[in-house]
Amino acid sequence: MKDKQFLMIPGPTPVPETALQAMAKHPLGHRSKEFSAILKQVFQDLKWLFQTQEDVFIYTASGTGAMEAAVYNLVNPGDKVLSLVIGNFGERWAKIAESRGANVERLSVGWGCAINPKDLKAKLSADKNKEIKFVTLTHNETSTGVTNDLKTLNDIIQEHGALSIVDGITSIGALPFKMDEWGIDVIVSGSQKGFMIPPGLAFLACSKKAWKIYEQCKYPSFYFDFAAYKKNAKKDTTPYTPAVSQIAALSETLKMMKEEGLNNIHTRHAKIAGGLRVAVEAMGLELFVKDKKIRSNVIVAIQPPEGVSVADIRKGLKDDFDIVVADGQGELKGKIFRVGNLGFVCERDMIATIGALEIVLARLGHNVDRGKATAAFIEAVMSN
Amino acid sequence: MKDKQFLMIPGPTPVPETALQAMAKHPLGHRSKEFSAILKQVFQDLKWLFQTQEDVFIYTASGTGAMEAAVYNLVNPGDKVLSLVIGNFGERWAKIAESRGANVERLSVGWGCAINPKDLKAKLSADKNKEIKFVTLTHNETSTGVTNDLKTLNDIIQEHGALSIVDGITSIGALPFKMDEWGIDVIVSGSQKGFMIPPGLAFLACSKKAWKIYEQCKYPSFYFDFAAYKKNAKKDTTPYTPAVSQIAALSETLKMMKEEGLNNIHTRHAKIAGGLRVAVEAMGLELFVKDKKIRSNVIVAIQPPEGVSVADIRKGLKDDFDIVVADGQGELKGKIFRVGNLGFVCERDMIATIGALEIVLARLGHNVDRGKATAAFIEAVMSN
Numbered sequence: 042m043k044d045k046q047f048l049m050i051p052g053p054t055p056v057p058e059t060a061l062q063a064m065a066k067h068p069l070g071h072r073s074k075e076f077s078a079i080l081k082q083v084f085q086d087l088k089w090l091f092q093t094q095e096d097v098f099i100y101t102a103s104g105t106g107a108m109e110a111a112v113y114n115l116v117n118p119g120d121k122v123l124s125l126v127i128g129n130f131g132e133r134w135a136k137i138a139e140s141r142g143a144n145v146e147r148l149s150v151g152w153g154c155a156i157n158p159k160d161l162k163a164k165l166s167a168d169k170n171k172e173i174k175f176v177t178l179t180h181n182e183t184s185t186g187v188t189n190d191l192k193t194l195n196d197i198i199q200e201h202g203a204l205s206i207v208d209g210i211t212s213i214g215a216l217p218f219k220m221d222e223w224g225i226d227v228i229v230s231g232s233q234k235g236f237m238i239p240p241g242l243a244f245l246a247c248s249k250k251a252w253k254i255y256e257q258c259k260y261p262s263f264y265f266d267f268a269a270y271k272k273n274a275k276k277d278t279t280p281y282t283p284a285v286s287q288i289a290a291l292s293e294t295l296k297m298m299k300e301e302g303l304n305n306i307h308t309r310h311a312k313i314a315g316g317l318r319v320a321v322e323a324m325g326l327e328l329f330v331k332d333k334k335i336r337s338n339v340i341v342a343i344q345p346p347e348g349v350s351v352a353d354i355r356k357g358l359k360d361d362f363d364i365v366v367a368d369g370q371g372e373l374k375g376k377i378f379r380v381g382n383l384g385f386v387c388e389r390d391m392i393a394t395i396g397a398l399e400i401v402l403a404r405l406g407h408n409v410d411r412g413k414a415t416a417a418f419i420e421a422v423m424s425n
Numbered sequence: 426m427k428d429k430q431f432l433m434i435p436g437p438t439p440v441p442e443t444a445l446q447a448m449a450k451h452p453l454g455h456r457s458k459e460f461s462a463i464l465k466q467v468f469q470d471l472k473w474l475f476q477t478q479e480d481v482f483i484y485t486a487s488g489t490g491a492m493e494a495a496v497y498n499l500v501n502p503g504d505k506v507l508s509l510v511i512g513n514f515g516e517r518w519a520k521i522a523e524s525r526g527a528n529v530e531r532l533s534v535g536w537g538c539a540i541n542p543k544d545l546k547a548k549l550s551a552d553k554n555k556e557i558k559f560v561t562l563t564h565n566e567t568s569t570g571v572t573n574d575l576k577t578l579n580d581i582i583q584e585h586g587a588l589s590i591v592d593g594i595t596s597i598g599a600l601p602f603k604m605d606e607w608g609i610d611v612i613v614s615g616s617q618k619g620f621m622i623p624p625g626l627a628f629l630a631c632s633k634k635a636w637k638i639y640e641q642c643k644y645p646s647f648y649f650d651f652a653a654y655k656k657n658a659k660k661d662t663t664p665y666t667p668a669v670s671q672i673a674a675l676s677e678t679l680k681m682m683k684e685e686g687l688n689n690i691h692t693r694h695a696k697i698a699g700g701l702r703v704a705v706e707a708m709g710l711e712l713f714v715k716d717k718k719i720r721s722n723v724i725v726a727i728q729p730p731e732g733v734s735v736a737d738i739r740k741g742l743k744d745d746f747d748i749v750v751a752d753g754q755g756e757l758k759g760k761i762f763r764v765g766n767l768g769f770v771c772e773r774d775m776i777a778t779i780g781a782l783e784i785v786l787a788r789l790g791h792n793v794d795r796g797k798a799t800a801a802f803i804e805a806v807m808s809n
Contacts, residue, residue: 046451053452053669064670065449067430068437068623070749101625102648103485103665109648118644140647233666239452241485241625241668260502262646263524264486264493281487282617284625284668285437286448365454 049394050367051183051211051340053233053240054384060238060290068285077277079292084274086295091246093220098270100243101284104210104231107243108137110265111206111227115254118142122175125156129184129370130208134177152185155335158193165201176203180212184370186342187335192223199224204254215310215339215383226251237294237384241287313382313391314338316421320395323417324409329377339383346407351378357401364397388422433778434751435567435595435724437617437624438768444622444674452669461661463676468658470679475630477604482654484627485668488594488615491627492521494649495590495611499638502526506559509540513568513754514592518561536569539719542577549585560587564596568754570726571719576607583608588638599694599723599767610635621678621768625671697766697775698722700805704779707801708793713761723767730791735762741785748781772806
């Protein structure tokens with residue numbers, strides 16, 4: 042059928058009707074009382090979502106814009122940065138820091154793995170003169186479907202005295218995250234993920250420790266300048282004209298998230314991704330991430346069966362079922378496909394996706410016990 | 426009445442229904458063929474709108490983001506920049522260049538004036554060693570309602586050999602502009618203006634001469650990096666997840682603009698702003714900009730009558746007629762109010778605004794010949 046596309050990719054993700062309706066309204070003036078009232082509530086709700094007392098800045102930008110904001114407001118050319126790289130998005134931190142003229146060292150692991158806390162500890166212990174001022178890392182690595190043990194890694198970074206700069210683009214609003222309790226210094230995120238609205242907004246919050254470093258930054262970005270956003274947040278506004286329609290949509294999805302509750306949101310994501318993994322194995326396919334403890338609950342990376350191409354699987358799902366799943370990125374292109382359950386995705390959506398995948402694989406000649414994977418998913422969610 | 430707000434401010438501006446409907450659709454995947462097809466057409470139409478053969482980059486950002494992009498991709502710390510300042514937005518260029526560590530000199534005029542080409546010529550002639558590498562300027566200064574003679578100023582900049590960096594945020598799609606024919610080096614714009622869509626996108630195009638300077642830039646911005654956007658534009662995509670809903674809306678408004686035609690768009694803006702000025706004088710009010718030749722055709726700055734406050738005029742229009750007009754900015758706050766006719770504004774809207782303004786002024790005790798200003802507007806548009 043036409044006009045029935047469903048996104049099971051790690052972003053953009055599906056958007057609820059109330060948010061779409063908000064997008065369709067005539068834009069409000071960004072300096073109006075009506076808009077400030079919306080923004081006031083949104084700022085408050087974002088603090089709840091990030092579990093922080095700090096201000097959460099709203100940038101009109103892609104998530105990468107907020108990553109740039111984090112680096113450019115804190116890092117001076119020549120500063121030493123340690124980048125923990127477990128995939129494409131971890132590498133992006135390193136590249137942004139390099140674009141700033143930082144002295145970047147990478148701690149990299151094979152794709153499909155997470156950072157081992159012991160390796161980080163060893164690396165930082167070797168830094169006797171405390172030259173490493175910043176550690177960049179990815180909470181959930183979308184390119185491989187791996188979630189780092191952020192709390193443990195951050196504890197090690199804090200012990201060393203460095204500043205943690207964290208990509209929470211595909212984790213906030215989907216995976217457990219507690220900025221203040223965990224002592225995270227800088228966290229960034231993006232709108233087309235757990236926030237359940239279209240792309241166009243990015244978010245950033247930073248700790249008091251980060252503010253001190255900001256004060257020493259020689260040339261902070263103008264557009265992304267922390268101080269400008271903080272000053273304006275206090276007045277329920279933004280320094281430059283924001284994407285008002287997206288913020289109106291966000292105010293709707295934040296309401297929904299508060300109604301569902303943080304724990305329920307996390308449980309929903311864990312249950313659906315867990316059920317999908319069971320179903321994948323019931324289909325005789327292999328999960329790309331071998332270590333169970335680090336598998337992401339928002340994106341599952343799957344290896345195609347022998348003799349079946351990722352391109353054909355994606356085409357079958359798209360053409361016959363209007364379901365969009367993602368290819369691998371970089372070196373994993375054509376080697377894995379990735380099914381996202383990030384944000385506005387419910388059990389019903391995953392039942393449909395697994396059923397469709399069974400049909401596509403059967404049509405492509407893979408020997409599937411028809412219905413077995415769907416049954417396995419149903420069983421998994423019912424016994425959870 | 427409720428739910429009938431109409432924006433007569435210089436942005437956000439009113440949005441046509443087709444664009445609002447596009448905003449309300451489920452977002453497309455940004456790497457899908459469907460989205461690339463939209464983007465391909467949008468890129469082509471933007472070249473038409475900017476009157477250029479160069480690529481027009483689409484940034485997910487406010488207009489200020491594109492201003493930062495222009496400066497950060499070209500200017501190195503220590504470079505000498507001449508900023509032509511005729512108001513708030515001209516000053517913004519200077520501040521962005523300073524945030525980059527540039528050596529900024531300002532050529533400023535009183536608010537309500539334009540840059541005199543002779544003054545620019547004298548300033549650049551005095552720069553015997555050609556230390557001034559960049560000149561920043563504003564095509565249409567929204568804070569005062571003044572339009573610079575961009576073509577003449579740019580000719581002088583080109584003669585000196587400097588690079589022109591131009592804010593076309595409130596001019597593109599409303600005032601005559603020809604990037605290639607005029608030989609402009611860098612032009613930026615924003616979506617919530619002549620483009621007739623909500624805020625969230627910014628645009629930038631640069632000349633071959635600018636590309637050569639870009640290659641010497643030590644630390645170009647990562648998020649706004651020219652090369653990344655150019656490389657991706659060739660493949661009908663963007664380097665990072667763009668605001669897909671806004672781009673879908675833009676594809677609708679660009680269609681409308683092509684149907685109307687560039688000349689007709691410019692004539693419409695000139696006719697409506699010209700008619701408003703006639704009406705303002707018929708009401709016994711004074712225009713803030715005294716020099717007729719530099720008055721903007723997208724925003725008219727008006728001085729309130731003696732004894733009537735800007736706040737009361739704005740409140741009356743808002744409360745009784747759901748019409749939003751802008752206050753002055755910075756030193757002009759409370760001294761002028763500004764009525765925009767930028768983008769999706771037609772004669773009917775201005776008739777209504779002028780009629781409402783007559784009633785508001787009369788209620789506030791200003792002696793108005795009732796209907797005279799509205800009649801003057803009608804007369805002006807009919808005789809044009």
